[in-house]
Amino acid sequence: MVFWFREDAGIPLYSFDVRGKPLVEGRHWSAPQVFGPRAYFRTGREPATLILKDIRRHDQGTYRCRVDFRNTPTRSFRYNLSVIVPPEYPAVFDKWGKQLNTTIGPHDEGDEVTLTCRVVGGKPEPAVRWLVNGIVVDEEFEHNAGDVIENRLKWRAVTRKDLNSIFSCQASNTQLSEARETSVVLHLYLRPLVVNIISKPSKLIADHRYEVTCETGGSRPPAVITWYKGNRLLRKVREESGDQANITTSTLSFIPSTEDDGKTITCRAENPNVTGLYVATHWNLSVVYPPIVSLRLGSTLNSSDIKEGDDVYFECHIRANPQWRKLSWIHNGELMSHNMSARLILINQSLVLQKVTRSNSGIYSCLASNNQGETLSNEYHLRVKYSPTCRNDRVMIVGASRAESLDIQCQVDADPPARSFKWKFNNSGETFDVGSERFSSNGTFSVLRYTPIADLDYGTLSCWAENNIAVQGVPCLFQVVAAGKPYPVRNCTLGNETTSSLVIWCIPGSDGGVKQVFVLELYVGGATTPRFNVTATETPYFVLTDLEMDVPLKVSIFSVNSKGRSAPVNMEEITLKDPQKRTGEGADVGTPPLLGIIGGAAITFLLIIVIFVSKMRMSNHNSPAMQCKKPTPPTFNAKQQVKDADERDPDIIPAKFEPRTQAEGPAPYTQGKCSWSDSSQTFRGGGDTREGIELNGLAIKEKLMAGSLPESCV
Structure with missing residues (x-):
C-alpha cells in the first residue's frame, strides 16, 4: 500500500492499493480537491514515480511517500517540490511609450534609438537582457512597481550597417525552459549613395531625339530621380526600380535644341523621407x-x-x-x-x-x-538713295509736224522720287525756261505738252529733276525734229529656207520721227495682186510658211507711219526648191554675206572719221540756216545666221553717233533733213506722247548744251 501526503497532513492526497492483487491491477486514488486527474503513480519503471501534469504554482511544497508492507516495517520518503513560474512575454516600447510589435522606426541615419523591455511576473524573479543580432548588449534591469521588471536600451547614432538589425529582449528565470523572448527589427531611411548617367553621348545633334539613363543605388526606400536642364525640371522620364542593392533607374527622352549647347543636364537622386540629403551628377551638353x-x-x-x-x-x-x-x-x-x-x-x-x-x-x-x-x-x-538721272542717257529724237501737239515724257530714276521738274528749250537763237503750267509731273516722270508752229520751234528740250538728295546733274535731252515719211528698210536677207517656208529680215530705216510698222506683201507667179500681207510692229522680221515649191515668188517690203509709207524694197524670183535639187548651193552661201559684212564694217569706220571731222568743222559756225543729215536708223541684230547670198550693196551707215534700238517704250522717230528759220515757237495742248529715238554719247550732249551747235542738227 502506497500513500502520498503533503507536508505533515494526516490525510493522504494520493493512494495506490495492491493488497491481494497483482501489481498491475492496483487501485489508484487521487484527491479531487488536490491533484485530481493531474496525478498518476507509475510503477512500471524503477523507481516508481508520482507524475503530476499541468503543474501549478500552489503545487509547490514538501511531499511524503509512505509504503506499507505486509511483513516488513513501513518505509517513508520525503520530496521537496519547487514550482518555477515563468514570466510573461516581454513587451518592447519606444521612447515615446508606444509598444512595438515587429519593427523599430523607420529612423534616419544618426538617430539615437531608445528601447524599453518590460517583463511582468515570474517566480523566481526573472533576468531581463537585450541582444542585438544574437549578441548580448545589455543585462542591466530594474524593478518597477509590483512584479514588473524593465531593461532600457540606448543605441546611439544608428548607421547604415544597423539596417534590419534584430533587437531581442529575453526574460528567463530557469534553465529548465527556454527564455521568453520578443524581437523587433530596425528599419532605417537611407539616402542614395551613388548616381550616374550611363550611356551618354559625347555630342548631340540638334533636333534629334535621345534617351539617356540615370542609375542610383543605396537608397531605402528606392530613390526618386529627377532631371533638370539648367534650373528647369524635365518631365518626360521613365522610372524603374530594381530589387538588388536598392538600384533605381530613370530614362530621360529629350530632343536637344541649338539653345541647349553648353547647358547642363542634372540627374538628382533623393529619398523624400530624408530631408535635405540628395546626390546629383551633371552632364554638360555639346550640341552640334x-x-x-x-x-x-x-x-x-x-x-x-x-x-x-x-x-x-x-x-x-x-x-x-x-x-x-x-x-x-x-x-x-x-x-x-x-x-x-x-x-x-x-x-x-x-x-x-x-x-x-x-x-x-x-x-x-x-x-x-x-x-x-x-x-x-x-x-x-x-x-x-541717289539724285535723279535720266532713265535713258541718250538724246531722244522726237518727230512732229507743224501745229501737231505732242506730249514729251521726261522719265528719270531717282530715290527718293523727284519732287520737282524744270524744262528748258534751246534753238539756234535762244534758250529759255518753260513755264510750269506747260507740263505736269509726278515722282518718276514729267510730261510736257509741245506744239511746234514755226521752224524755230524745232530744237532741243532739256529736262531736270530734283529730289531730297540733289538736283539732277546732267539733263535729259529731246531733239524735236520735223516728222516725215519713214525710210525704206535695207539689207533684207533670206534665211531658214525650206520646201515650204522661209524667213526674211531687214534693217529698219529711219522712222521719220513717228512710230512705224513694217509690211510685207507676197506675190505668187506674175500676179499684180498680193496673195497676202504680213505686218511686223517692232522690227522687219517675217516668217512665211505654207509656201509652194517651184513657184516664183516676189516679196515687197515697206515701212508705214502716220505720215505715209516708204518706197518698197522688192525681192524677186524667189523659188523654193526640192532639197535634192539644191545640193550644190551650200558651199556658196556663207562667203558673200561674210564679204558684205567686212566691207560694210570698213565703210562704216571710214564714215565715222569723215563725220567726226565734219562735225568739228561745223561746230565753228553758228548759222540758224544750217542743213544736216538725217540720223541713222537703229541697227537690227538678227537672231540667226545670215544665209542670203544676194546682198551686194548695203546702205552706207553714218557711224559717229550710232543709234541703237530702245530696250522699252514705243518705237523711235527720226526725220530725214532738218532746217531752221526765224519762226517763233508755240506750246499747245493735245497730241501724241513721244519719247523719240536714242543718240548715244555724252559728247553730243555737251555740244548741244554749249549753244555753239544748233540742237536740232545732231
Missing part, C-alpha cells in the same frame, strides 16, 4: 548644329539715310557648333568676292562697301557653313 545666321546692317548706320557716296557695312552674326568654316556673301543672288578696286572688302564676318552707288542697292544675305550643313541668313534690302 548647322550655323544660325543673322544679317544686320552696321549698328552705326541709319538704314533710311544711305545715299550714294556713303560707306556701308554689314555684320553677319553666326552661332555654330562646330565653328563655321566658310562664309559667303550674296548680292541679288550672285556670290560676292573681295575686290578692293570695286571698293568691296570682306573682313572676318563683315562686308564693307565703300562709296556705294545705286548699283549696290538690292538684297543682301550671307551664307555660313560647317560640317553640319550650311545656312542662308535673312535677306536685307539695302536702299541707296
Whole structure:
C-alpha cells in the first residue's frame, strides 16, 4: 500500500492499493480537491514515480511517500517540490511609450534609438537582457512597481550597417525552459549613395531625339530621380526600380535644341523621407548644329539715310557648333568676292562697301557653313538713295509736224522720287525756261505738252529733276525734229529656207520721227495682186510658211507711219526648191554675206572719221540756216545666221553717233533733213506722247548744251 501526503497532513492526497492483487491491477486514488486527474503513480519503471501534469504554482511544497508492507516495517520518503513560474512575454516600447510589435522606426541615419523591455511576473524573479543580432548588449534591469521588471536600451547614432538589425529582449528565470523572448527589427531611411548617367553621348545633334539613363543605388526606400536642364525640371522620364542593392533607374527622352549647347543636364537622386540629403551628377551638353545666321546692317548706320557716296557695312552674326568654316556673301543672288578696286572688302564676318552707288542697292544675305550643313541668313534690302538721272542717257529724237501737239515724257530714276521738274528749250537763237503750267509731273516722270508752229520751234528740250538728295546733274535731252515719211528698210536677207517656208529680215530705216510698222506683201507667179500681207510692229522680221515649191515668188517690203509709207524694197524670183535639187548651193552661201559684212564694217569706220571731222568743222559756225543729215536708223541684230547670198550693196551707215534700238517704250522717230528759220515757237495742248529715238554719247550732249551747235542738227 502506497500513500502520498503533503507536508505533515494526516490525510493522504494520493493512494495506490495492491493488497491481494497483482501489481498491475492496483487501485489508484487521487484527491479531487488536490491533484485530481493531474496525478498518476507509475510503477512500471524503477523507481516508481508520482507524475503530476499541468503543474501549478500552489503545487509547490514538501511531499511524503509512505509504503506499507505486509511483513516488513513501513518505509517513508520525503520530496521537496519547487514550482518555477515563468514570466510573461516581454513587451518592447519606444521612447515615446508606444509598444512595438515587429519593427523599430523607420529612423534616419544618426538617430539615437531608445528601447524599453518590460517583463511582468515570474517566480523566481526573472533576468531581463537585450541582444542585438544574437549578441548580448545589455543585462542591466530594474524593478518597477509590483512584479514588473524593465531593461532600457540606448543605441546611439544608428548607421547604415544597423539596417534590419534584430533587437531581442529575453526574460528567463530557469534553465529548465527556454527564455521568453520578443524581437523587433530596425528599419532605417537611407539616402542614395551613388548616381550616374550611363550611356551618354559625347555630342548631340540638334533636333534629334535621345534617351539617356540615370542609375542610383543605396537608397531605402528606392530613390526618386529627377532631371533638370539648367534650373528647369524635365518631365518626360521613365522610372524603374530594381530589387538588388536598392538600384533605381530613370530614362530621360529629350530632343536637344541649338539653345541647349553648353547647358547642363542634372540627374538628382533623393529619398523624400530624408530631408535635405540628395546626390546629383551633371552632364554638360555639346550640341552640334548647322550655323544660325543673322544679317544686320552696321549698328552705326541709319538704314533710311544711305545715299550714294556713303560707306556701308554689314555684320553677319553666326552661332555654330562646330565653328563655321566658310562664309559667303550674296548680292541679288550672285556670290560676292573681295575686290578692293570695286571698293568691296570682306573682313572676318563683315562686308564693307565703300562709296556705294545705286548699283549696290538690292538684297543682301550671307551664307555660313560647317560640317553640319550650311545656312542662308535673312535677306536685307539695302536702299541707296541717289539724285535723279535720266532713265535713258541718250538724246531722244522726237518727230512732229507743224501745229501737231505732242506730249514729251521726261522719265528719270531717282530715290527718293523727284519732287520737282524744270524744262528748258534751246534753238539756234535762244534758250529759255518753260513755264510750269506747260507740263505736269509726278515722282518718276514729267510730261510736257509741245506744239511746234514755226521752224524755230524745232530744237532741243532739256529736262531736270530734283529730289531730297540733289538736283539732277546732267539733263535729259529731246531733239524735236520735223516728222516725215519713214525710210525704206535695207539689207533684207533670206534665211531658214525650206520646201515650204522661209524667213526674211531687214534693217529698219529711219522712222521719220513717228512710230512705224513694217509690211510685207507676197506675190505668187506674175500676179499684180498680193496673195497676202504680213505686218511686223517692232522690227522687219517675217516668217512665211505654207509656201509652194517651184513657184516664183516676189516679196515687197515697206515701212508705214502716220505720215505715209516708204518706197518698197522688192525681192524677186524667189523659188523654193526640192532639197535634192539644191545640193550644190551650200558651199556658196556663207562667203558673200561674210564679204558684205567686212566691207560694210570698213565703210562704216571710214564714215565715222569723215563725220567726226565734219562735225568739228561745223561746230565753228553758228548759222540758224544750217542743213544736216538725217540720223541713222537703229541697227537690227538678227537672231540667226545670215544665209542670203544676194546682198551686194548695203546702205552706207553714218557711224559717229550710232543709234541703237530702245530696250522699252514705243518705237523711235527720226526725220530725214532738218532746217531752221526765224519762226517763233508755240506750246499747245493735245497730241501724241513721244519719247523719240536714242543718240548715244555724252559728247553730243555737251555740244548741244554749249549753244555753239544748233540742237536740232545732231
